[in-house]
Amino acid sequence: MSNVIRIGIVGAGIMGRGNALSLSGLAEVEITAVTSHSADSAARLADEIQGRGAPRPTIHPDLDAVLKDGSVDAVVLTTPDHLHGEMMVRAAEAGKHILVEKPLTTSVAEADAAVKAIRAHGVVAMCLFNHRWVPAYAQAHELLADLGEAAVAYARKDDTIFVPTEMLSWSDRTTCAWFLSSHDIDLVSWLLRDQVHRVYATARWGKLRSLGIETPDAIQIHAEYSRGAVATFESAWIYPNTFPTTVDSYVSVVTDNGVVQLDRQKESVVLATVDRYAYPRNMLQRVLHGIPAGAYADAIAHWISCCRTGEQPLITIESSRNVTAVLEAAHTSIETRQAVDVSMLADPGNG
Structure with a gap:
């Protein structure tokens, strides 16, 4: 080559x-x-x-x-x-x-x-x-190394209804959890340096189904990690399109010796015009002096x-497989209304 x-x-x-x-x-x-x-x-x-x-x-x-x-x-x-x-x-x-x-x-x-x-x-x-290349998240990964064992984490990633109704032509072939919480499960598992052991998940149908799109409006996943931490992963995609960002993203981690909070609703810029009020996004994708930049470009x-x-990427293919295992277990839990053990699907040694 x-x-x-x-x-x-x-x-x-x-x-x-x-x-x-x-x-x-x-x-x-x-x-x-x-x-x-x-x-x-x-x-x-x-x-x-x-x-x-x-x-x-x-x-x-x-x-x-x-x-x-x-x-x-x-x-x-x-x-x-x-x-x-x-x-x-x-x-x-x-x-x-x-x-x-x-x-x-x-x-x-x-x-x-x-x-x-x-x-x-x-x-x-x-x-x-x-998201592992968003500077605040990468800094949080370093900070959490010195804060003791994680106790509880919360990750929210909610989209406006534009995404499942206009941006995606195939939203009925996926769910908000596959589309949104996949990011957060990878991120939080990396921050905690641990893997999900068991999940219980619930979903709500209504708004999108009324529009002829057969997919849940929202999903919450309660996850137990192998070392005892618990986490909630929230995803929804029925925010009104008047919301100032397409996605509302927030993460927090509480440990034995501290707490780290990461709120990406505002990314340093506020825009007000005669037509709208918005928080322009710039952490993931931006063009800086004509050159593509941001976490997306860095990844x-x-x-x-x-x-x-020939080196292995920071994100191993096995760790991404484990995210899929967590989400498959979550969707099984939604169907059965039972907690689902992920340990037979995801290898805790991969990360």
Whole structure:
């Protein structure tokens, strides 16, 4: 492999464009291929990449064509949640490095198949849980190392109703927990340096079902960690669109010797115009003096570095598999109204 990592983007929607924007700021990267279920979206993304001064990537009809392209070293999978697993297996078998949007998969069986293929073929793979690169969260990870055992954690990630009704065309194929709490389960497990042992979860249906979208409005997951800490993971996506941010995000961790609180509702900027009042987001994605920046870009740069060196990413593929196990257990709990033991699904040694 040359010093330049050649990338195929799979999925040309919001996240595909976001990944491409972040990748375009890296000198050691060239986006050589794009595919999407929408040929028009793929063409628009290819045009935008070319417009940023890079060669126009080849537009392929499907993933198979991308994987057969000799000018592709790695793929970035930004497809809907339920499509990730099988695509990762095929990419690994083709010898391509993999960056996949969260969640890793929406079933443990698919996650296990992906991990097996990735390890068997020696490719570098990472799930894009970019919150670990938010400066405040990374600082909290260091601070918590000196505050004793964790006692209780709370993580809220709630979206406006724009997300399931307008942004996503496939919200009935996922849930707010898969889409939102996957981030928080990875983050809190990393902050606590522990893995979830048992969960009990509940869900509420109503608003979205009345709009013809068969998915819960909100889910709460009560989680017990292996060393005794307890945590609540809240997700909802029916906030009114008048809310000043698309997502409302908050995390707190109480330990034997302190407490850390992380509130991302305001990210340093407040905007008021004649039409709206808003808190513009800048921690995850921003363009700083023409260069893509933020946690998203930093996470992707880390993955590119690992592709070049062969080192394992900060986020192991096994730890992302464990997030899937927690969420599968939570959805089983919703259906059975019983607590579900995760220990047989998730390996506490992976992190």
